[in-house]
Amino acid sequence: MTANPMSRLFRRVFPGRNPLATHGDRIEGAVLALGAVVALLAVPVAAAVGSDIYATHEARVEVEQKSRTQVDAVLLDDTPSMSRGPGGEAVVETTAATASWRMPDGTARRGVVRAPYGAEAGTTLRVWVNLNGDVTEPPMTNQGAAFNAIFSALLLWALIVGAMALLFGLVRFVHMRIRLRWWQLEWELTAPDWTGR
Known part of the structure; x- marks a missing residue:
């Protein structure tokens, strides 16, 4: 009759006076x-x-929630067609593109944003900007x-x-x-x- 796993574990941790147990055990x-x-x-x-x-x-x-806001950015140029890798798979889904946007106070800004391949000039994207109007990562939630x-x-x-x-x-x-x-x-x-x- 075999002992259950818990009793075997207990005997391994506390070998007691078992004559077969060594100092190493x-x-x-x-x-x-x-x-x-x-x-x-x-x-x-x-x-x-x-x-x-x-x-x-x-x-x-x-x-970050107070210092970052989401604005509409308008692409100023067309983005290139999608880049494909050797196996025909898309390497990346977005590319750098120039866009302009307005801050909540009405100030016009211009900079580089990430846009999907094949997007045409005039396409509107939602981007996050900091208090200086620079594009940034979304705020932590x-x-x-x-x-x-x-x-x-x-x-x-x-x-x-x-x-x-x-x-x-x-x-x-x-x-x-x-x-x-x-x-x-x-x-x-x-x-x-x-x-x-």
């Missing part, structure tokens, strides 16, 4: 227990880091800030757990090498009695 168990404890303690640490990142990003969201914070927290926790798993794997590997070396030495002492050589 006890070290392996201690490292496994340490890894489990560190993984559990890493949860609130990762959550705190994620919370800090969210707070930082939340301030950035507020600044609250959802984007939350995603970054959650992703960072999970990544930190995964790195800690991965480091503990790597440590356990290294200890197990070294223990196995030592065990195999001892078995080999014992066999070299025992083999002459068994084989008569």
Whole structure:
């Protein structure tokens, strides 16, 4: 009758007075227990880091939402036909194009925007601009800030757990090498009695 996985894991971590358990088995168990404890303690640490990142990003969201606005930009020239790669696939979907737009205060601006291939002069595009009227990236949203914070927290926790798993794997590997070396030495002492050589 085989023991369930939890009891096997418990016996691996705490070999107790098992006469077959070596010092290496006890070290392996201690490292496994340490890894489990560190993984559990890493949860609130990762959550705190994620919370800090969210707070930082939340301030950035507020600044960017206030300092960036979307305007209508009108293309001044036709854009070229779509560029295709060796296999006939489109390499990129947009190209640089010159356009003009008006700021909310009515100031006319002109600059380079990203436009689809084959767009004709006079086509209107929505672009994001900063307070100076320069084209910029869209502002970060609250959802984007939350995603970054959650992703960072999970990544930190995964790195800690991965480091503990790597440590356990290294200890197990070294223990196995030592065990195999001892078995080999014992066999070299025992083999002459068994084989008569």
